[in-house]
Amino acid sequence: MSWWNFGRKKIDHADFVDAFLLKNQKPIPAIRSIAQLEFTVFDTETTGLSTKDDYILSFGAIKIRNQAIQIETALELYPNSPNSGQNTAAIHGLIQRENQLSIRQFAEQSLSYFGNSVLVAHHIGFDTEMMQKACKPFGLERLPNPMIDTMSFAIRLEHGPHADRSQYNPEHYGLDELCARYNIITEDRHTAAGDAFLTAQLFLKLLKLAAAKGIQNFGQLIR
Amino acid sequence: MSNVIVHRVAEFLKRFPPFSFLSKEVLEKVAASVQVRYLEKGDILFRQGQPAEPHFYILKEGAIVLTESLQNHEEIRDQCDEGDVFGVLALLGKRPYVLSAKVDENSLVYAIPVAIFEEILEHNSRVALYFAAGFASGQVVIRQDLSEGQKARGAFKNESRDHSLMIFSDKSEIKFSEKVLTCSPEQSIQQAAALMAEKQVSSIVVCREDLKPLGIITDKDLRSKVVAKGIPLETPSSEIMSAPVLTMRKDASFSDLYLTMIKNRLHHLILTEDGTDQSQVCGILSDHDVLLSMGNSPAVLIHGLMNTLDLKEMRLIRDQAEQMLGYYLENELTMDFVASVMTEVNDIIIKQALRIAENSLSDEDPALKKIPFCFLSLGSEGREEQLLRTDQDNALVYEDVPEALAEQAHAYFLKLGTAMVEVLLACGFASCPGDIMASNPKWVQPMSKWKGYFSEWIIRPTEEAILSATIFFDFRPIAGNLGLGETLSLHIYEEIQKKKIFLNFLAKNALMNPPPLGFFKGFVVEKSGEHENEFDIKSRAMMPLADLARLLVLSHGVIGVNNTFKRFDRLAELEPNYEALFKQAAKAYEILMRTRALEGLGNESSGRFIKPESLGKLERQLLKNTFSPITELQSIVKVRFQLDYFQQ
Numbered sequence: 001m002s003w004w005n006f007g008r009k010k011i012d013h014a015d016f017v018d019a020f021l022l023k024n025q026k027p028i029p030a031i032r033s034i035a036q037l038e039f040t041v042f043d044t045e046t047t048g049l050s051t052k053d054d055y056i057l058s059f060g061a062i063k064i065r066n067q068a069i070q071i072e073t074a075l076e077l078y079p080n081s082p083n084s085g086q087n088t089a090a091i092h093g094l095i096q097r098e099n100q101l102s103i104r105q106f107a108e109q110s111l112s113y114f115g116n117s118v119l120v121a122h123h124i125g126f127d128t129e130m131m132q133k134a135c136k137p138f139g140l141e142r143l144p145n146p147m148i149d150t151m152s153f154a155i156r157l158e159h160g161p162h163a164d165r166s167q168y169n170p171e172h173y174g175l176d177e178l179c180a181r182y183n184i185i186t187e188d189r190h191t192a193a194g195d196a197f198l199t200a201q202l203f204l205k206l207l208k209l210a211a212a213k214g215i216q217n218f219g220q221l222i223r
Numbered sequence: 224m225s226n227v228i229v230h231r232v233a234e235f236l237k238r239f240p241p242f243s244f245l246s247k248e249v250l251e252k253v254a255a256s257v258q259v260r261y262l263e264k265g266d267i268l269f270r271q272g273q274p275a276e277p278h279f280y281i282l283k284e285g286a287i288v289l290t291e292s293l294q295n296h297e298e299i300r301d302q303c304d305e306g307d308v309f310g311v312l313a314l315l316g317k318r319p320y321v322l323s324a325k326v327d328e329n330s331l332v333y334a335i336p337v338a339i340f341e342e343i344l345e346h347n348s349r350v351a352l353y354f355a356a357g358f359a360s361g362q363v364v365i366r367q368d369l370s371e372g373q374k375a376r377g378a379f380k381n382e383s384r385d386h387s388l389m390i391f392s393d394k395s396e397i398k399f400s401e402k403v404l405t406c407s408p409e410q411s412i413q414q415a416a417a418l419m420a421e422k423q424v425s426s427i428v429v430c431r432e433d434l435k436p437l438g439i440i441t442d443k444d445l446r447s448k449v450v451a452k453g454i455p456l457e458t459p460s461s462e463i464m465s466a467p468v469l470t471m472r473k474d475a476s477f478s479d480l481y482l483t484m485i486k487n488r489l490h491h492l493i494l495t496e497d498g499t500d501q502s503q504v505c506g507i508l509s510d511h512d513v514l515l516s517m518g519n520s521p522a523v524l525i526h527g528l529m530n531t532l533d534l535k536e537m538r539l540i541r542d543q544a545e546q547m548l549g550y551y552l553e554n555e556l557t558m559d560f561v562a563s564v565m566t567e568v569n570d571i572i573i574k575q576a577l578r579i580a581e582n583s584l585s586d587e588d589p590a591l592k593k594i595p596f597c598f599l600s601l602g603s604e605g606r607e608e609q610l611l612r613t614d615q616d617n618a619l620v621y622e623d624v625p626e627a628l629a630e631q632a633h634a635y636f637l638k639l640g641t642a643m644v645e646v647l648l649a650c651g652f653a654s655c656p657g658d659i660m661a662s663n664p665k666w667v668q669p670m671s672k673w674k675g676y677f678s679e680w681i682i683r684p685t686e687e688a689i690l691s692a693t694i695f696f697d698f699r700p701i702a703g704n705l706g707l708g709e710t711l712s713l714h715i716y717e718e719i720q721k722k723k724i725f726l727n728f729l730a731k732n733a734l735m736n737p738p739p740l741g742f743f744k745g746f747v748v749e750k751s752g753e754h755e756n757e758f759d760i761k762s763r764a765m766m767p768l769a770d771l772a773r774l775l776v777l778s779h780g781v782i783g784v785n786n787t788f789k790r791f792d793r794l795a796e797l798e799p800n801y802e803a804l805f806k807q808a809a810k811a812y813e814i815l816m817r818t819r820a821l822e823g824l825g826n827e828s829s830g831r832f833i834k835p836e837s838l839g840k841l842e843r844q845l846l847k848n849t850f851s852p853i854t855e856l857q858s859i860v861k862v863r864f865q866l867d868y869f870q871q
Contacts, residue, residue: 060225068334069259071232074225183284183329193227201331204261212263 013139014104020111024144028116030219034207037218038117039064039148041200044127045192047081051129055081059110059131060193062200063117067207069200075113076193079106079134107135114145118222122175122199124149146222150203154178157209161223178202229255232333235283239306240840241353242281249343258334259283268324268332269310275318278334280310285330286743289322302327302743306840311354399473399494399508405430408437408461412449415440415460426491426507429464434503436493438464443490472498473506480508521547521564528571532579534649537572541612541650544568548610549824558788558813566607570701572650573598573617573643577702580642584635590628591635596621597700597707598643601659605697606769607786610820613829615644615652616659616694618666620673620707633667640667653829659694670707674714681718684728692729693766696773699785712782719777726778730864733770734857738763738850742835742843758833760819764849768812771856788812804855811849818846 013021028037042061048054056079063073078100101109110131121127124147132143151173159167171177179186179198182205188194215221233254236242242250258278262268262285269276271292282303289301289309300322303309312318344351404427406415415427419442426441440460448454448463469487471480473494484492494506524547527540544565551561577598584592602616603609619640624632640661648654661667668676677695680688696715700708719725739747739758746754772790776782779797784790791809795802823830835843860866 060227062225062228066258067260071229071257071259072255074228074255076225076227187231188227191227193225194231196225197228197231201259201261204259205329208261208263 014108016108016111017135017139020114020140021144023116026116028118028146028218030217032218033216034211034218034221035067037221038115039120039203040114040117040145041069041120041196041203042127043121043192043195043199044130045190045195046130049126051126051133054130055079056106056130056134057081058192059106060191060196061110061113062193062196064120064200064204067204069197069204074193074197077101077106077109079103103134104138107138107140111135111140114143117145118218119143119145119147120150120199120203121147122150122178122195122202146218148203148222150175150178150199150206153203153206153210157206157213175199175202182206232257232259236281236333239281239308241308241350244347244349244353245343249347253335253339253343256336256339258336260332260334262326262330262332264326264329266326268326269320271321271323272319275312275320276310276334277337278310279308279337279340280324281306281308281333281335283331283333285326285332286328287330287332288325288327290325291322297323299740301741302748304744399506400424401506403428403493403504403507405434405504406440406460407431408459408464410460411457412440412445412454412460412463413456416445416449425509427460428468428493428504428507429460429466430504436468436470436495436500436504437461438466439468439491439493440464441491468493468500470495470498470500472496484508484510521567524568525571528568528575532575532582534579534646537575537646538650541568541572545611545824548820552817552821552824558816562608562610562786562816565610566604569604569609570600572647573600573701576643576646576650577639579646580639583642584638587635587638588631591632594621594624594632594636595704595707596636596639597703597705598640598661599698599708600701601694601698605699605785607699608816610816611823611830612650612652613823613831614655615647616655617644617647617661618659618695618698619661619668620711621667621669622704622707623669623671629669632669633664637662637664637667657694670710673711677711677715678718681715681722681725684725689728689732693732693770693773696777697769697785716780716782720780726774727864727866729770729774729777730860731866733767733774733860734866736762736767737857738767738853741847741850742838744836747835756834758835758846759831760815760822760833760846761831764846764853765812765815765819767853767857768808768815771808771853771860772812774860801859804852804859807852808856811852814845814849818842 040061040063042059044056044060045058046054046056059075059077059079061073061075063070080100080102119128128143128147132140135143151170154173155163155168172181175195175198176186176189178184179202182202184198184201184205186198188197210221229251233250236254236257237245237250242253245253260268268280268287271290282305284305287303287307287309288299289303290297291300301309310320310324312320340350344354404418404422404424406418406427406429408429408431415429419425419427419440426439428436429438429440430436438461440463444463444465449456449458454463469483469489470493471483473496475494475498480492483489490510492508493500493504494508496502496505521544524540524544528537531537531540548561548565551564581592597620599605599618599620600616601618603613604616617640619636621632621636644660644662654660659666676691680692680695684692698708698711739749739755741748742758743754746756747758748754769787772787772794775794776784776790779794781790781793781797784793788809791805791812795805795809798805818833819830821830822828822833838846
């Protein structure tokens with residue numbers, strides 16, 4: 001496959017990457033109210049925790065518009081492993097899915113889905129790096145979207161904006177712990193889509209908490 | 224598209240009506256269109272008067288109250304919990320909201336686009352019925368057509384359990400006639416008919432000496448092929464017989480036999496040695512035999528009762544009648560029919576009880592035995608509404624006797640009444656906790672004393688007197704000299720005419736128990752906002768309706784109509800301007816009777832106390848819908864009898 005090209009230092013932007021970057025050129029005004037924002041809540045399931053050696057097995061996402069989770073926007077994508085052709089399916093004991101996508105298709109579909117929305121995920125740093133790694137061959141260095149990590153967001157809301165590590169136990173901010181605390185029934189845990197849906201419900205509840213603390217617009221939210 | 228998420232939403236929806244009526248494909252489509260919203264306590268989802276949104280809602284978790292703003296205050300109309308569907312005016316009328324939805328506990332709400340449901344309403348009659356019957360929350364503001372609700376419940380129920388199969392669960396042996404009446408093909412129609420008449424059977428099998436069946440002639444054949452066509456009576460029977468005949472082995476299972484009859488529309492099925500028509504006839508099974516085997520025929524039970532004075536057997540038959548009752552209720556037969564059948568069964572038991580009691584007193588003075596008397600049923604049996612064997616309430620009245628005989632007569636009738644009550648106890652009727660029974664000397668009295676009782680209650684309506692009135696005014700003469708009962712009715716009527724103020728006291732009593740607001744989670748919600756975890760269907764819904772019906776028919780001077788729903792039907796005729804309301808009330812009472820009886824049968828209890836959590840969403844809503852005619856009637860009575868100005 002031509003895109004998997006290690007030899008070249010400078011990679012040409014694929015058309016869909018250009019379109020994606022163009023869409024993200026114009027920043028969201030700080031005074032835009034939260035109700036007007038579009039959020040993409042997503043999660044990735046990967047082969048492991050190393051952003052260097054591991055890769056994405058599945059991607060699940062859902063959008064929040066008008067402060068409501070829009071079920072019709074729910075998305076699941078299953079990218080091929082980057083070294084497919086070799087015997088990875090057998091190695092990982094994975095069953096090949098019918099709707100498996102090439103990495104290019106995956107990058108194109110996920111970026112077009114992101115658009116210029118605000119990205120939301122639990123431990124978003126990791127998911128973003130994995131996404132960037134998948135999109136890199138097509139010329140995307142960095143996801144330009146505004147991002148919210150539900151873990152940091154929860155800490156900020158519960159302990160104030162200047163909380164330091166001495167004030168909270170990070171173990172209380174895992175997705176399972178937060179769901180338990182915010183009365184969200186954890187179903188379909190550890191599937192990308194299931195975790196994205198849980199994160200979206202958590203985020204919806206956190207937004208209410210934020211509103212009560214006076215966080216009303218994009219500027220205050222993204223800080 | 225994400226299957227995991229849509230599937231998760233669908234899994235929730237399908238637990239609740241009307242989503243439970245959707246096919247998998249349609250449900251997935253609906254689930255995929257949902258919007259999930261999160262609201263906090265104090266938030267308002269929609270406001271009264273606000274134009275309808277293009278969504279209706281189902282509560283995923285939390286609690287939402289639907290309120291109506293009146294002139295100077297706000298009243299709670301409904302309380303929604305998990306799985307409640309609300310805000311449906313958007314779907315049905317596109318009218319502005321008539322209620323506001325306020326968030327009572329932090330809530331997750333699924334908004335469902337109206338557009339996608341409109342199509343479903345058109346194509347799925349059960350979903351349409353769900354909304355038409357007013358099962359969604361907050362829909363009860365406008366008076367509901369309860370009959371729609373009942374119809375809907377019937378329609379929904381059949382999905383879950385197919386009760387037609389219930390009859391096969393009874394493993395009881397099937398009884399069929401082994402003596403089969405036969406005639407030869409050459410014998411004339413008249414000869415065949417004469418044989419049938421002689422043996423009093425409805426069919427005759429045509430066969431030769433080898434007893435292999437050739438055909439069958441039934442009552443119906445004689446009617447339609449002979450009499451209607453006017454063919455000569457000398458015609459050989461082979462000409463009109465139905466042939467060839469369908470045959471089965473006699474040891475075939477009941478369900479096989481019965482299904483063969485149903486599938487082939489047979490009233491009679493011939494049984495042969497090897498199951499074919501090439502072997503000897505050895506029996507015949509009629510649909511009457513089938514009914515007998517099922518014990519589900521009132522005629523059979525009544526016949527059985529009338530031919531026994533054996534207490535054990537009477538009890539057994541009454542138990543069987545209860546099975547039949549369950550079957551009738553499950554199959555939504557009309558309450559008029561069900562109540563009539565059960566009343567007939569109960570009445571016959573009482574009549575037999577009298578025969579048993581009289582037999583036991585055969586040695587008594589013949590002069591005492593000649594005194595006319597009448598056994599009165601009171602309360603629910605008096606109203607022809609006793610489905611389960613809850614408390615027996617009864618009394619005995621006898622004709623006035625000369626002073627010299629008074630003591631002896633009282634002793635004699637007390638023995639008679641006590642003996643009857645014992646029979647009823649043996650048949651499973653519970654004892655009256657207030658001891659209002661014909662075994663209590665106070666309630667076994669001559670006519671003049673009874674007239675005195677009633678006059679006293681009417682003239683001096685103390686609290687106790689009113690309580691007695693609610694039980695005794697529904698008396699019905701069952702056994703003995705029924706004319707005595709009529710004399711007593713007439714006396715009551717005349718007394719009330721003289722002292723109309725009595726009705727105001729009765730009216731006051733009828734308003735004592737307003738129905739609750741509805742149900743929420745495991746609780747009964749009172750209008751005051753209080754919660755109870757048990758619903759007393761008798762005192763909170765049935766008694767208020769029975770009291771209202773009694774009061775209103777008495778105020779119209781109607782006597783002789785005892786049954787509550789028939790009383791409402793009569794009131795609908797008498798007051799055409801309230802016809803719809805009275806019809807609703809009658810229907811509500813029928814629904815309550817059915818609900819209570821089913822509850823009682825299910826739990827082997829009196830069915831009086833219902834745990835809200837044991838009710839399904841539909842049952843709760845149907846029950847709740849019965850409260851609105853009660854409330855409405857109570858407010859009419861309040862005005863009509865000027866109870867705001869009426870002080871005791």
